[in-house]
Amino acid sequence: MATWQDFEQQAPDLAPLVRARFEAAKHHVLATLRKDGSPRVSGTEVDFVGADLWLGSMYGAVKARDLQRDPRFALHAHPGDETLAGGDSKVSGRAVEITDETELAAFAADLPEPPPTPFHAFRLDLEQVVHTAVEGEHLVVHNWHPGRPVERIQLH
Secondary structure, eight states, X not given: OBOHHHHHHHOTTTHHHHHHHHHSOSOEEEEEEOTTSOEEEEEEOEEEETTEEEEEEXXXXXXXXXXXXXXXXXXXXXXXXXXXXXXXXXXXXXXEEOOOHHHHHHHHHTSSSOOOSSEEEEEEEEEEEEEEEEETTEEEEEEEOTTSOOEEEEEO
């Protein structure tokens, strides 16, 4: 598992591209697992706070309950318009819920707008980051896992 900061240090050319995709739009798509193991997709927002990528949620929301039960997630940045300018980014890993009141208050204080209380906050531990872009005539996929170099796959 890796923090966002770990990812930035290990993939300094890729991290700004992925962050730009998440910062280009407010709403993204989160995939979680239901009780029966089937996938659930939900709209969500994310924030870069300190060394981490964070996901917040209304208190008691279904996506928060999914993550409490099974922390595995996949998060797809809003892809923008049909041109896919700037590429397409996805991250996956495990969401760690923060329940310590002091840590929650510090997280909320770093946000542009404080969330309505109560709320859930999850720090996203990264297991994979993928960024796909069109480069000339080719589709290029950059794939990163903690502790490994970025893999570049070019499709014709």
